[in-house]
Amino acid sequence: MAIKGKAYIAGAYEHPTRRAPDKTVAQLHAEVALGALKDAGLTRDDVDGYFCAGDAPAPGAATMAEYMNLKLRHLDSTELGGTSYVALAAHAAEAIALGKCNVALVTLAGRPRSDGQATGTAPRQRDASQPEAPWEGPYGLTTANSYAMCAMRHMHQYGTTSEQLAWIKVAASHHAQHNPNAMLRDVVTVEDVVNSPVIASPLHRLDCCVISDGGGALVIVKPEIAKSVKRPPVKIIGAGETVKHLSGGFFDLTTSGASRTGPAAFAEAGIKPADIKYASIYDSFTITVLIQIEDLGFCEKGAGGKFVSDGNLISGVGKLPFNTDGGGLCNNHPANRGGMTKVIEAVRQLRGEAHPAVQVKNCDLALAQGTGLQLGSRHGSATLIMERE
């Protein structure tokens, strides 16, 4: 059974905050939930399916269901790091297609900025039961040097340069200047990026995404309900999901899980990469974008550097306008997880509600692609393809 046409995104909401020391994580989840429901013209009582991931207070769906006082018949707390919400949107469509729920709520929220978390440069706390922990903890694996090792290998294998990677940040900054909520609104140059301090070679400070508080939510509904909603209908037409890991010690770090989830999603949607008018591409780091656009088939493997340095990611200029909200590189990265805002900006584009300066003309097909956890060890990948009706 395919999910194509079985569910619609009826509500989407991005929290405007980027720093929320005066709010709890649970409170932020509830605020974005209510925001998305209001956007859809629905209420809490309509929700019968709830979806969240590792950013929700443990153990996840049960805790938040109680806090928000939801009455549910379907729950899902899949954890794939920052891409969880791209996958959860598809899970919601699957549950709706099977009749397990009619109105699905997906939430994300967190406040790493207020908590002073050194998100990318400090090793994450390890659970002693994680079997890989003894083989990574002693070596100082962090998020930044995990992605940096992928960049180093891509440069070695394909001749990609720091200047080419910098173009990804340049494109994001061109978009962010129009977003009043974006953390970084100044347009930057390639020189600005390559002259910023090296964090983990070869990645510079401006190759890294921001650390922000905030969150977002989606309301996904069955077709009959979508018809009664006042918002422009955004139909889910294809999805893919995987985990790519180190495969017992035999792996290629220049390829991501998008090489599997992209083809799966395109096949389900019955379209090809060239049909996509707008793409939200997970941008924890510039290299994350480069590897995913190659794996999704927007250019040949290894040709990503040339593709992005031709300005192809800039709306109104290139072939593949991306992250028109400024993305994780400039706008926000709530709870260190960018998947939710990737889907939300795709919904804005399909509704024709992106900022006029970055709105893609006749945007009828959009894609959201996420890479969560760590690209350089094990990462979740999810692709979601949406269509405006």
Place this chain on the structure above:
Amino acid sequence: MPDTRQIPSPIVTVENEAFWNAAREHRFTVPICSACGKAHWYPRAICPFCGSDKVALRDASGKGTIYTFSVMRRAKERYAIAYVTLAEGPTMMTNIVDCDFDAVHIGQSVTVVFKDSEDGPPVPMFRPDEA
């Protein structure tokens, strides 16, 4: 270049303690499955390729080449994290040590060296073969 970084102790479990006991004798071992003959990394009791529990640790050559690396500069002491492809086949996460980090490169030949951790067994790291 002095290497003064404190190395976090590896978590020793019932599944991996044989590896760390060998490490205490500065013996670098690699798990090889007796059923399918393949080496894997990281060491586990169940072969990730065939599912057999007939996995044994074998003394390894300690030789490898750098698959990729990154020098962490946003840290109190700089250090080089890397993946090294072992002569036995699999690629493992490690650190490159006892060298000029600016001269480290992909494809470089390296040899294992054990470095003391904070309060656990010594940890296998790699040193470039040429200066």
